[in-house]
Amino acid sequence: MDNPFIKYSRSDDYIIGNLKTLSSSYIPDNLPHREQQIELMARSLSSIMHGGIASNILLYGQSGSGKTSSAINVTNMLRSAAGDRVSIHYINCEIYDSHYSIMVHMVNSFIGEEQIPNLGLPFDRIYYELVKRIKSRNLYTLIILDEIDRLLSKNGSDSLYVILKLLGDTEGSIIGITNDSSFINKLDMRVRSRLNAESIIFTPYNADELRDILKFRINGVIKNGFIEDSAINLCAAIGAQEHGDARKAIELLRIAIEYCIRENRERVTIDDIYMARERFEMNILKESVKTLPIHSKMVLLSAILTQEVSSDIAVTGEIYENYKNICAEIGLQPLSTRRISDLMSSLDDLGLIVTTTRSMGRYGRTKLIKVSQPVAIKNYILEDENFKNFQGSRIVRQSKLRTNYDDI
Ligand SMILES: Nc1ncnc2c1ncn2[C@@H]1O[C@H](COP(=O)(O)OP(=O)(O)OP(=O)(O)O)[C@@H](O)[C@H]1O
Structure with missing residues (x-):
């Protein structure tokens, strides 16, 4: 052969070079057209070089506008100029979405120190340990909070409050990164005044x-x-x-x-x-x-299969009936109509289904569901282990009027 x-x-x-440098996780040393934002950040952080405390910074801009890369770029330069005195923590708040998980992560970043478990310790103990480790080394702490708005949507202003308190008790500041231009307005007053951040805008690239x-x-x-x-x-x-x-x-x-x-x-x-x-x-x-929860996959699959057997747009009641048939075939307990209604709204938010409401005369109103790209989506769902032996044999054409549930 x-x-x-x-x-x-x-x-x-x-x-002629390394193709990996074209991957989206690669951060180049130079970022054309972001010189101004990098200069503003560097100016703000420069007080750290003279033993001072930098302002907190918030970076705003759409996805892919270079916020994360610019923040990492600047902090790498700071690290090489300031050396061991500055301790820089990059936190992706999609992964570490509470002050508890962030601080456990920070405590465990000190090399040569005892590691603590991710769960189980009282928060006071973690806080005390972190302050001790920072103070004993006389460090300036700079925390990059990427997707900082996730902290807010998960815990209100509390997590950010505790992080700012830590930086007040030790010495440090944050760089917050967000796509949400109204982020600051969503903070409660005590956090907003503590944060007192300089904003840097990343305009969309042309x-x-x-x-x-x-x-x-x-x-x-x-x-x-x-x-x-x-x-x-x-x-x-x-x-x-x-x-x-x-x-x-x-x-x-x-x-x-x-x-x-x-x-x-x-x-x-x-x-x-x-x-x-x-x-x-x-x-x-x-x-x-692929990342949908199993019941959302079943609802979506039901919508696709109902659409196939009805050669039409499916109504929610039909989808719920066939969803129960899929649950029976797979061996799972169906969720209530109310829960399914929530799952359908999330599928709509994700753009996987399109929902319209139609009046059915004396039978009330119902929602019509159309799945965008049903063939591809069906294949992706059936790749899930749970559907390994799925035949779809219980899927039936339903009578639209009998299966109209107002609360879905
Ligand atoms: N000016 C630039 N020069 C070279 N590469 C860039 C530039 N701006 C962005 N990139 C590249 O584009 C990709 C996305 O950038 P980055 O992650 O920094 O954007 P972001 O604004 O943080 O996006 P998100 O809000 O989605 O996290 C990365 O691979 C980054 O290296």
């Missing part, structure tokens, strides 16, 4: 800026000429249309490059970018379906 890897070695002709960013990211990685200029321009235009999203523009280009290399193509063209966009959107869809 011919060695299949030989044909892929041709990719050496086009790749197509010209995204083109520069793309060229900068591929420079030294991909050989000149392998990507047609029109392909780069298209990625930049798509990113600009999507609220100036650099992440999307870079991802599209990366997917297209990897595809062209695998397929031994001479060049990356605009057709490859369109193909990458389709894949990118499919990946997002797959991820949002």
Whole structure:
């Protein structure tokens, strides 16, 4: 057999650097078109260099506007200038979403110290331990709270209050990162006045800026000429249309490059970018379906299968009946109609279903459900282990009027 890897070695002709630097988690040393925001942050943090306390900073901007990368970039420079005196903690509040989990994480970041368990200790003990570890080293603590609004939606203002208190009891400040421009208005007064943050706005990138960013990211990685200029321009235009999203523009280009290399193509063209966009959107869809709770998957599957047998838009009552049939086939207890109603609203929020309300005359009103992209979604749901032996044999066409539940 011919060695299949030989044909892929041709990719050496086009790749002159490390392709990993095009991944969305890679943070480059330079961020074109963010010089102003980086300078503002550096100026604000510079008082740490003279033994002072920096202001708290809030970074606002849409997804993919370079907030996280800029914050990490600046704090890396601070670390190399200030050395061991500054202790920098990057916290993603989607993962660490309470003051308890954040502080356990911080306590356990001190190398050479005893580790504490993630759960079970009283909070006072954790707080005391953290203050002790910071003070005994005479550290300035800088906490980057990425997606800081998650803290608020989970615990109100309390978690942020406790974090600010810690930074008052020791010495330190935060850099908060959010997409929510009304974040500050949602804080209660005691936290707002304690926070007293400087705001830095990350305006959306326009197509010209995204083109520069793309060229900068591929420079030294991909050989000149392998990507047609029109392909780069298209990625930049798509990113600009999507609220100036650099992440999307870079991802599209990366997917297209990897595809062209695998397929031994001479060049990356605009057709490859369109193909990458389709894949990118499919990946997002797959991820949002895969991560749904099991009952949401069953409701969604019921909507798709009901739609199939009715060759129509399904009404909520029909979906609930078939959802119960799916539960019976899989061996799970069905949830109440009220709970299913909540699950349907979340599916609507995620854009997986479209809901419209229709009057049914003397039978009251009902909601009509249409699943967007049913074929792809059905395949993703059936990949779940729970549906391994699922046949759909109990799915039946329901009478719309008999199965109309007002409370779904
Ligand atoms: N100016 C830039 N130059 C080079 N790459 C950039 C630039 N801005 C953003 N990127 C890249 O785009 C991707 C997204 O950036 P980043 O995560 O910093 O955005 P964000 O505003 O924090 O987004 P989110 O709100 O979704 O977390 C990253 O791969 C980042 O390296």
